[in-house]
Amino acid sequence: MLILGIAGGTGCGKTTVVNQIIKELPEDEIGIISQDSYYKANDHLSFEERELINFDHPRSIDFELLTQHLKDLKAGKSINQPVYSFVHHNRTGDFILTKPRKVMIVEGILIFTNPELREMFDIKIFVHADVDERLIRRLRRDIAERGRDMEEVLARYQNTLKPMHEQFIEPTKSFADIIIPNDRYNTVATDIVRTVIKQTIK
Numbered sequence: 127m128l129i130l131g132i133a134g135g136t137g138c139g140k141t142t143v144v145n146q147i148i149k150e151l152p153e154d155e156i157g158i159i160s161q162d163s164y165y166k167a168n169d170h171l172s173f174e175e176r177e178l179i180n181f182d183h184p185r186s187i188d189f190e191l192l193t194q195h196l197k198d199l200k201a202g203k204s205i206n207q208p209v210y211s212f213v214h215h216n217r218t219g220d221f222i223l224t225k226p227r228k229v230m231i232v233e234g235i236l237i238f239t240n241p242e243l244r245e246m247f248d249i250k251i252f253v254h255a256d257v258d259e260r261l262i263r264r265l266r267r268d269i270a271e272r273g274r275d276m277e278e279v280l281a282r283y284q285n286t287l288k289p290m291h292e293q294f295i296e297p298t299k300s301f302a303d304i305i306i307p308n309d310r311y312n313t314v315a316t317d318i319v320r321t322v323i324k325q326t327i328k
Contacts, residue, residue, distance in 0.1 A: 127199065127200050127226065127227070127228060127229070127230060128228065128229045128230070128248050128249070128322075128323065128326040129196065129200075129229075129230050129231075129232065129246055129247050129248050129249075130147075130229065130230070130231045130232065130247065130248065130249045130250075130251060130319070130323075131232050131233075131237050131238065131243075131244070131246075131247035131249070131250045131251065132144060132231060132232070132233040132234075132237075132251045132252075132253065133233070133234065133235060133236070133237050133238045133250070133251070133252050133253070133295070133298060133302070134235065134252055134253030134254060134255070134295070134308075135235060135255065135257075135291045135295050135296070136182070136235055136264050136287055136291070137255065137259070137261065137262070137263035137264040137267070138253045138254065138255040138263075138308055139253055139255055139263070139308035140233045140234075140235075140253050141233070142308060143251070143253050143306055143308060143316065144158065144231055144233055146313075146316040147231070147316050147319050147320055147323070148231070148320075149320075150320070151229075151320065151323060151324070151327070152327065154227075155227055155228045155229060155327050156227055156228075156229050156230075156231065156323075157199070157224060157225070157226070157227035157229070157230045157231070158230075158231045158232075158233070159192070159195070159196070159207060159224065159230060159231070159232045159233075160232075160233055160234060161187060161192070161232070161233065161234020161235065161236060161237050162210055162212075162234060163207050163208050163209065163210055163222070164187055164188045164189070164191060164192040164208065164210075164234075165181060165186055165187060165188070165210050165217070166186060166187070166188045167188075167208075167216065167217045168215060168216045168217075169216065169217075173214065173215070176214070176215035176216060177215060179215060180286050180290065181215075181286075182235070182236075182286050182287050182290035182291070182294075182295075183286075183290055183294070184236050184239045184240065184294060187234075187236055187240075189240040189242070189243055191208075192232075192243060193240070193242050193243050193246070195207065195224075196230070196232070196243070196246050197246075199224070199226045199227075199230055200226075200246075202226050203226065204223060204224060204225045204226065205223075205224050206221035206222070206223060206224075207221060207222040207223075207224045208220075208221060208222075209221060209222060228326060228327050229323050229326060229327065232247070235291075235295055236294065236295065238250065238252070238295075238298035238301045238302070239294050239295075239298055244301060249303055249304070249319065249322065250301055250302045250303045250304070251302060251303065251304045251305075251306060251319065252298070252299045252301075252302035252304070252305045252306070253305075253306050253308050254299070254305055254306065254307050254308065255307070255308040261283060264279065264283065264287070265279050265280075304318070304319065
């Protein structure tokens with residue numbers, strides 16, 4: 127099993143890069159795991175308390191479960207990937223059955239901050255995007271998909287997203303094997319990654 131880790135700041139376009147990489151590849155050979163599914167369960171907290179959680183800090187992620195799930199997949203076992211609600215700031219109790227594949231892609235802003243998880247990646251990719259572009263994308267997504275208003279998104283960006291990015295995410299760029307600028311000119315990098323995947327699938 128080939129495991130790819132794809133990291134980068136919020137709104138950098140990781141999903142776009144993932145879609146570019148898996149384009150033209152057989153769907154039944156590729157599996158995708160999102161770090162966002164592995165935010166810790168917060169059943170013991172009230173909604174008001176959950177709203178105050180810093181979701182851009184590594185301690186908000188259940189890295190132990192994520193790492194164990196990757197180990198299970200490598201061992202040929204299926205996993206129940208948690209489903210997380212960003213509206214309720216908690217796991218829903220539902221699961222996504224995820225079966226082992228020849229190639230597993232793990233994507234998320236904080237996945238390179240955990241040494242054990244980082245060691246499991248055969249290829250580490252960091253997606254880079256301009257800070258203004260990332261903020262615009264984050265605004266659009268949180269307002270459209272997560273029911274937030276502009277003031278809330280901007281306050282969260284200023285108070286947590288930006289400092290957490292500078293402290294935890296940007297430094298992990300040094301662990302990357304490939305840095306992909308998320309713009310129209312990144313096709314060479316994604317083509318290289320796709321070629322490596324094709325060789326693995328063969």
